[in-house]
Structure formats: structure tokens, C-alpha cells
Amino acid sequence: MLTNLRIFAMSHQTIPSVHINNLCCYKIRASLKRLKPYVLLGRNYSSLPGLIGNDIKSLHSVINPPIAKIRNIGIMAHIDAGKTTTTERILYYSGYTRSLGDVDDGDTVTDFMAQERERGITIQSAAVTFDWKGYRVNLIDTPGHVDFTLEVERCLRVLDGAVAVFDASAGVEAQTLTVWRQADKHKIPRICFLNKMDKTGASFKYAVESIREKLKAKPLLLQLPIGEAKTFKGLVDVVTKEKLLWNSNSNDGKDFERKSLLEVSDPELLKETTEARNALIEQVADLDDEFADLVLGEFSENFDLLPAEKLQHAIHRVTLAQTAVPVLCGSALKNKGVQPLLDAVTMYLPSPEERNYEFLERISRLLLPFADQHIEISSLTAGNIALTVGLKHTATGDTLVSSKSSALAAARRAEREGEKKHRQNNEAERLLLAGVEIPEPVFFCTIEPPSVAKQPDLEHALKCLQREDPSLKVRLDPDSGQTILCGMGELHIEIIHDRIKREYGLETYLGPLQVAYRETILNSACATDTLDRTLGDKRHLVTVEVEARPIETSSLMPVIEYAESISEDLLKVSQQAIENGIHSACLQGPLLGSPVQDVAITLHSLTVYPGTSTTMISACVSRCVQKALKKADKQVLEPLMNLEVTVARDYLSPVLGDLAQRRGNIQEIQTRQDNKVVIGFVPLAEIMGYSTALRTLTSGSATFALELSTYQAMNPQDQNTLLNRRSGLT
Numbered sequence: 001m002l003t004n005l006r007i008f009a010m011s012h013q014t015i016p017s018v019h020i021n022n023l024c025c026y027k028i029r030a031s032l033k034r035l036k037p038y039v040l041l042g043r044n045y046s047s048l049p050g051l052i053g054n055d056i057k058s059l060h061s062v063i064n065p066p067i068a069k070i071r072n073i074g075i076m077a078h079i080d081a082g083k084t085t086t087t088e089r090i091l092y093y094s095g096y097t098r099s100l101g102d103v104d105d106g107d108t109v110t111d112f113m114a115q116e117r118e119r120g121i122t123i124q125s126a127a128v129t130f131d132w133k134g135y136r137v138n139l140i141d142t143p144g145h146v147d148f149t150l151e152v153e154r155c156l157r158v159l160d161g162a163v164a165v166f167d168a169s170a171g172v173e174a175q176t177l178t179v180w181r182q183a184d185k186h187k188i189p190r191i192c193f194l195n196k197m198d199k200t201g202a203s204f205k206y207a208v209e210s211i212r213e214k215l216k217a218k219p220l221l222l223q224l225p226i227g228e229a230k231t232f233k234g235l236v237d238v239v240t241k242e243k244l245l246w247n248s249n250s251n252d253g254k255d256f257e258r259k260s261l262l263e264v265s266d267p268e269l270l271k272e273t274t275e276a277r278n279a280l281i282e283q284v285a286d287l288d289d290e291f292a293d294l295v296l297g298e299f300s301e302n303f304d305l306l307p308a309e310k311l312q313h314a315i316h317r318v319t320l321a322q323t324a325v326p327v328l329c330g331s332a333l334k335n336k337g338v339q340p341l342l343d344a345v346t347m348y349l350p351s352p353e354e355r356n357y358e359f360l361e362r363i364s365r366l367l368l369p370f371a372d373q374h375i376e377i378s379s380l381t382a383g384n385i386a387l388t389v390g391l392k393h394t395a396t397g398d399t400l401v402s403s404k405s406s407a408l409a410a411a412r413r414a415e416r417e418g419e420k421k422h423r424q425n426n427e428a429e430r431l432l433l434a435g436v437e438i439p440e441p442v443f444f445c446t447i448e449p450p451s452v453a454k455q456p457d458l459e460h461a462l463k464c465l466q467r468e469d470p471s472l473k474v475r476l477d478p479d480s481g482q483t484i485l486c487g488m489g490e491l492h493i494e495i496i497h498d499r500i501k502r503e504y505g506l507e508t509y510l511g512p513l514q515v516a517y518r519e520t521i522l523n524s525a526c527a528t529d530t531l532d533r534t535l536g537d538k539r540h541l542v543t544v545e546v547e548a549r550p551i552e553t554s555s556l557m558p559v560i561e562y563a564e565s566i567s568e569d570l571l572k573v574s575q576q577a578i579e580n581g582i583h584s585a586c587l588q589g590p591l592l593g594s595p596v597q598d599v600a601i602t603l604h605s606l607t608v609y610p611g612t613s614t615t616m617i618s619a620c621v622s623r624c625v626q627k628a629l630k631k632a633d634k635q636v637l638e639p640l641m642n643l644e645v646t647v648a649r650d651y652l653s654p655v656l657g658d659l660a661q662r663r664g665n666i667q668e669i670q671t672r673q674d675n676k677v678v679i680g681f682v683p684l685a686e687i688m689g690y691s692t693a694l695r696t697l698t699s700g701s702a703t704f705a706l707e708l709s710t711y712q713a714m715n716p717q718d719q720n721t722l723l724n725r726r727s728g729l730t
């Protein structure tokens with residue numbers, strides 16, 4: 001019986017993926033890839049390898065493993081921290097691929113969209129399934145670029161655990177903070193991987209400190225690096241007191257030596273490791289009562305006697321409780337430290353069972369994702385990730401159920417659990433997946449098909465792309481009738497444009513990119529309006545009086561109030577129409593036609609001639625609200641972005657000078673190794689084309705991250721310039 005099916009996302013050929021767990025429902029866990037219309041493979045798995053390409057070595061793992069041996073994990077990080085490189089190494093060591101992919105050469109498995117390979121960045125999440133030492137790992141590589149934050153959210157909400165990858169020379173960066181917060185929201189147990197230990201400026205200590213300070217997390221140091229930057233050659237396993245050294249003659253890092261640390265050969269390292277292990281034991285005992293009892297009882301005199309296995313179990317529990325995060329290190333590029341990372345994934349991150357999802361189920365057509373390839377399978381055991389096809393009316397965030405009664409039962413249970421929520425450990429959230437928070441798009445532009453005849457094709461393409469990516473918004477300009485694309489950033493819109501061309505064969509034209517402004521009013525204003533129209537032999541007559549006044553909410557939804565004189569009976573039949581009218585008026589402000597925020601609308605009086613249609617009531621209210629908004633003093637609000645620029649010391653002054661010209665407001669300049677990190681705010685309108693400008697200013701030595709902070713009032717001079725420009729006066 002099909003009970004709960006939670007749609008996580010859709011794609012162009014409508015392939016959401018499904019997470020199946022062990023009771024009576026299953027949910028869509030990750031929408032991963034577009035399905036190409038190729039013939040699906042049969043169930044004779046022995047014939048699969050040849051069919052899905054030379055790169056894939058083995059598909060024996062299609063056989064269902066027990067749920068305790070499944071790990072559904074994501075990889076998350078700041079852009080360029082090395083997620084894709086780490087994923088490629090993981091795939092190679094697990095035997096999934098035969099050769100090492102390289103982002104710089106554009107031949108990775110997970111970055112398979114053409115744009116990803118061309119630009120060397122991850123845009124869409126890719127899913128791969130592989131085995132590691134008897135465990136089945138379903139892994140999702142997520143994008144790091146700020147324009148694709150929603151894609152990261154889509155993935156996080158369906159994962160059981162995550163690996164956060166850091167650039168060890170930079171520590172916690174802006175985007176890491178964002179994804180970390182998202183992972184907190186979805187309560188995802190994590191382990192940290194300090195990558196790029198080989199890079200000049202890499203510092204294990206610095207990166208660990210930044211995890212402690214910026215993420216406010218308690219790092220559990222499970223490894224120590226042997227050497228740093230140029231001298232990095234291996235690591236110490238603090239739990240087992242072993243050293244792991246990679247063979248310098250091995251090109252691919254497959255061979256490495258694991259040896260117990262001995263007093264005779266490594267006295268210093270052994271001392272350092274023993275201290276780190278003792279500190280780790282104390283730290284874990286502090287967080288886990290069961291372990292504390294063990295340590296205080298049997299092993300209080302000598303922690304050295306404590307078996308590694310006991311410590312590992314306790315670390316697993318602490319990781320699951322999210323009271324601390326295991327920290328590991330390595331260099332994906334130099335092929336060091338990835339196998340122990342995989343061991344840690346299986347050892348410390350939870351199985352779906354431990355995350356208490358309650359699902360199990362069968363579906364008529366299931367596909368296993370192998371990046372851009374899919375293999376049809378007949379069934380899947382609990383805890384796995386798979387894709388399903390053909391759900392045409394379902395979008396991201398939906399829950400599908402097999403019958404009304406099961407839906408009601410699930411809702412009732414969620415409600416009951418919701419009531420207990422404050423007392424108990426939030427059972428309701430386990431039952432239903434949290435929704436995806438869709439960020440407000442800050443840019444928009446017009447999009448036109450090559451000819452009027454192609455308009456329906458464009459609409460179809462946009463509809464499909466929107467189902468896959470809800471952060472893309474499409475609307476019609478009521479005045480010009482043009483189609484408007486609203487997105488998260490320049491790159492986001494560029495990629496959508498490119499995908500329409502490549503995937504739907506449509507050459508479209510984009511208008512200039514524009515900032516999504518908002519408007520508000522500064523004082524109250526009243527207006528009255530009458531609409532009197534006779535259609536056929538029916539007279540429609542409405543008279544309305546409204547007041548618009550500013551309030552402090554930072555919300556696009558107007559607060560709607562009714563004067564006491566308005567009769568309840570009248571409201572019963574016309575409230576919906578009144579509110580529709582108010583909302584539609586607030587969508588198009590009087591200054592720029594942008595949405596109006598922070599307003600309250602009071603309906604002071606309403607008279608309706610008997611037989612007047614509700615559409616006429618809506619139209620009259622809308623016109624009257626627009627009149628009131630027009631009368632008030634008005635203000636344009638512009639998106640203000642949080643900006644973080646990391647730049648080599650030598651280039652700090654040109655960057656600051658440039659930001660001053662962009663109306664930037666610098667809050668703080670931090671020192672991070674040899675770099676300066678500039679933190680501040682800048683209006684979005686001033687930051688268009690910034691990546692190119694920054695590259696030129698700093699000879700490519702700087703990176704930046706951008707995130708919407710708030711909408712702020714423009715100063716009168718800038719507002720006038722903008723209004724004049726929009727009305728064609730300048």
C-alpha cells in the first residue's frame with residue numbers, strides 16, 4: 001500500500017526521487033536528474049555494466065542492502081572548497097569509476113550538466129550510489145554557488161547525514177555558514193572534512209578554531225595532520241592511535257600504510273596523539289552519559305586501555321545527537337585522507353533507521369540514479385534513494401498519499417505530535433519532511449521566444465524548469481504582456497537561458513537584467529472609489545473607502561483590517577473578493593510597479609448594490625487601494641546584500657575603493673592567513689557584473705559570496721535617479 005509520498009522536486013521529464021523507508025509510507029527524497037528518453041534497462045543486472053558506459057565499473061550494489069548498512073549523505077560546502085574533487089575521489093576509491101575525474105579538466109561524474117563541466121562548478125545536485133566496505137552509500141553532491149542555495153536546501157531536507165567540506169586555508173566561509181544553518185534547520189548530523197591540507201596557508205588549527213567560533217560547533221578532533229601545506233603527507237587516527245601515510249610513488253592514493261604509533265619510532269607524535277585522544281575521550285564523556293559511565297568506571301585510571309570501538313560508538317551517538325561534530329582532514333586533490341573519510345561516514349553518520357523515518361513501500365516504476373544515468377529496478381529496501389517517473393501534477397514539497405484516509409491519518413498524527421512538540425523531541429518533524437524555504441528572487445528580466453509561434457514551447461519549458469527549481473519565478477507583465485523571469489542572480493538566469501536552448505532547443509532573447517525593487521509608503525492616506533457598470537440588464541455598483549498606512553513588518557503580505565461598521569453578513573459573501581483586490585493592488589506599487597511591503601489596509605466602508613458580482617467588488621477595492629497608495633508619500637526599497645570578499649592583502653585597497661564607489665558599507669576587515677576578508681553590505685543594484693570587475697581588479701586572486709540581507713530605503717537622490725531612468729528621463 002502506498003501511503004506517504006513526499007515529492008522533493010521535479011525535473012524536466014518529471015523524475016522526482018523517492019526515499020523508501022520501513023513502515024507504510026515512502027517519500028520523495030531528492031530530485032536529481034533529467035531523464036533522457038532512452039530505453040530503460042531490464043532487470044538482469046549482470047548485463048548492466050556494459051550498458052551504462054565504460055566509466056562505471058560495477059553495479060553489483062543494485063542488490064538491496066540491510067537498512068542499517070545504508071548511508072544517505074550529502075556533501076556541502078562553500079564554493080570551491082573541493083566538494084566535487086572529494087566526490088570524484090570517493091567514487092574512484094569505492095570502485096564506482098575507473099579513473100580519477102578532475103574538475104579542472106571538466107571530466108567529473110557528478111558535474112555532468114554541460115554548464116557545470118564548462119564552468120567547473122556544481123549547479124544541480126547529482127546523486128550516486130556506491131558501496132564501501134559492505135555499506136551502501138547514496139551520495140549527493142550539492143552546489144556551492146550562492147545562486148543555487150535552493151538546490152542545496154532541496155537536498156538537505158532528505159539526507160540522513162552530511163559531510164561539510166572546508167578549504168583548510170580559509171576555514172569557515174560565508175556560504176558554509178548558510179549551508180550549516182540550513183543543515184541545522186533540518187537537524188542533519190554532520191562530519192567536517194578539512195580539505196586542501198596541501199595548500200599553501202593550510203592550517204588545521206585555524207580551520208578548527210573557525211568551526212568552533214563561527215559555527216558555534218564543538219569539533220571532535222578524530223585526526224591530526226602529519227605536516228601541513230607543502231609538507232602534508234598523511235594523518236594520525238586519534239581514536240586508534242595509528243598513523244596513515246600515503247605512498248609517494250602512488251599516483252592515485254589508493255595505497256597507503258596504516259601503522260600503530262610506537263614509542264621507539266614516533267615518540268613525539270605518539271605523545272601528541274595520546275594527549276589528543278585523552279582530550280577527545282573527556283570531551284565525548286561530557287556529552288554522552290553512557291560513555292561517561294564507562295570511562296569513569298573501568299577506564300578512569302588509564303584511558304589507553306579504552307577500546308577504540310567503544311569510543312567510536314560514543315562518537316556515533318554524539319554525532320547523531322548533534323552535540324558535536326567529528327573533524328577529519330586531508331587533501332582530495334593530492335589523494336590523501338579520502339578513504340578514512342569514507343570509513344567515518346559509515347562509522348559515525350546515521351542509517352535511515354536511526355533517523356526514525358517510518359516508510360516502506362513499493363512503487364510501480366523505480367529507477368536508481370547513477371548521476372545522469374538511470375537503471376530501472378523492481379524494488380528497493382528501506383532507506384534507499386531512487387527516482388520515479390510520470391508524476392505530472394506534483395511539485396516540490398508535496399506529499400502524496402494512497403488514499404484520503406491515509407492522508408487524514410497522517411495529518412491527524414502530525415497534528416497530535418505537533419501538540420506534543422514543545423514537550424517532546426519534535427516527533428512531527430520526523431513524520432513529515434520540512435518544507436523547502438524558497439528564497440525571494442532578487443533579479444528579473446524579460447524573456448522572448450524566437451517567434452510568436454514558439455511562445456507555447458517557451459511556456460512549456462519554463463513550466464518544467466520551474467517545477468524542478470522553485471527559486472525560478474515566471475510572471476507576465478500586465479502592461480506589456482511580456483514574460484518575466486525572476487531568479488536568484490545573474491548566473492542563475494544565465495544558466496536557465498542556456499538550459500532552455502540546450503534542453504528545449506529554443507533560442508530565446510533576454511532583456512537587460514533588472515533589480516527586483518520593492519516599495520512602501522511613509523504616511524497614511526485615504527481614498528474612496530465607486531464602480532458603477534451595467535452589463536446586459538444587470539447593474540454592478542460598489543462604493544468603497546480605504547486607508548493605507550505604513551507598518552513595520554518587512555512583509556510583502558499587507559495586513560488587512562475592517563472597520564466595525566462593516567456588517568458581518570456583507571463580509572461573509574465578499575471578504576475573499578475584498579482581499580483579492582487588496583493583494584492585487586499591493587503587487588504593483590505606484591512608483592515602479594514593484595510589490596508594496598510593510599502596509600496595512602483598512603476597509604472603512606463598503607456598499608454593494610444587490611446582485612453586484614464579486615469580480616466587480618475586487619476590481620473596485622483594488623483601484624481604491626492603488627489610489628490611496630498613490631496619495632501617500634512613497635519610498636523605493638532596494639535589496640541590500642551581505643557581501644564577503646576574500647582578497648590577497650596586496651589587493652585590499654583597490655577592492656575597498658571599488659566598494660566605496662558601489663555604495664558599499666564595510667563592517668569589518670578580518671585577516672585570514674595571507675588574505676583579508678572584507679565583510680559588509682552593498683546594494684544589489686551596484687554589484688551587477690561584480691565577479692568580472694573583481695577578477696580584473698585583483699588579477700583573479702579574490703573570491704566573494706553574496707546573500708540577501710534585507711530591503712532598505714533608497715536615499716532620495718538615488719531614488720530620483722532610478723525613477724528618472726525608469727521613466728526614460730535620463
Ligand SMILES: Nc1nc2c(ncn2[C@@H]2O[C@H](COP(=O)(O)OP(=O)(O)OP(=O)(O)O)[C@@H](O)[C@H]2O)c(=O)[nH]1
Pocket residue numbers: 077078079080081082083084085086103104120121122123142143144145195196197198199330331332333334
Ligand atoms: N590544493 C588543493 N586544491 C584542491 C583540493 N581539492 C580541490 N581543489 C581545487 O579547488 C578547486 C575547486 O574544486 P571543486 O572540487 O570544483 O570544488 P567544489 O566545492 O565542488 O566547487 P563548486 O562545485 O563550484 O561548489 C579546483 O581547482 C580543485 O582542483 C585540494 O585538496 N587541494
